[in-house]
Amino acid sequence: MNKLNKKVEYALMALKHFSEGDDTTVSAKDIAEATHSPAEVTARVLQTLSSHGILKAEYGLHGGYRLAKDLSKVSVYELMNIVDGSTDLAKCLSDKECDLLKNCTIVTPVENLNKKVQDFYKSISIEEVFNV
């Protein structure tokens, strides 16, 4: 429970790479090599980050990605949502699919805790995570 998944970790690795390099485009393959992560998965993560405006993709012979957004302006919450789809603390908060939902005694407490957690993640920027 509570573990970051690999996609989020690969995203962090990639963003760290970009934030540390100069502003040249870097291909998905290069990122995968630099971060020792599986090329296909990394490529997919970069595409997602690009489609959400965190990175900018460039096609062609010397194409690749570059940072499109100041990482001090991107929250951990935003990154998790982009890469993983949801940051909700329980199933019922997004899908409404939990079997217990109609009898559940803790929906309100969970909603309450969920809000706290998400506000917390919104308050932390990626830059802040990198610069200890």
Add this chain to the structure above:
Amino acid sequence: MNKLNKKVEYALMALKHFSEGDDTTVSAKDIAEATHSPAEVTARVLQTLSSHGILKAEYGLHGGYRLAKDLSKVSVYELMNIVDGSTDLAKCLSDKECDLLKNCTIVTPVENLNKKVQDFYKSISIEEVFNV
């Protein structure tokens, strides 16, 4: 990612039940019925809570459990650790088993974020979660 697991949810349900009732002992079976959760799993969760001093178990004919600790003194962090074993944000922080560890570029950032998250969870009491 980031979802509470069922054991933690069952624990919350049980604790809510105890915190709302009077101070009589309640059997695992009764808790399971009241919370619509699987009896065996619930029993196990209650045993764990008991062995960590959150509940007090009583054997015998009219045995069961009762609250042993003020829920305003029990943090979400503590509960998660007791019921789930760990609240660490990444494998390497507890097991040191991640394949990427020797090449990982984000160990420090992840440690950094992990500390923030755990401090946050330490700052919230169960009582606070229940009383919105």
Add this chain to the structure above:
DNA sequence: CAATAGGCGACTAAATTAGTCGTATATATT
């Protein structure tokens, strides 16, 4: 000593997460 209730280990099933493969599309260079 029977009935009731907690305690524990090992197992199976279900769901989620991680990783792979194949193919299509876009564009800078030649």
Add this chain to the structure above:
DNA sequence: AATATATACGACTAATTTAGTCGCCTATTG
């Protein structure tokens, strides 16, 4: 225009984690 390089996407398989079950043992009350 051809080609090499790189992004984009869908569908699939494998691995891991989570959830739930079963059977048997131990303690205490009445």
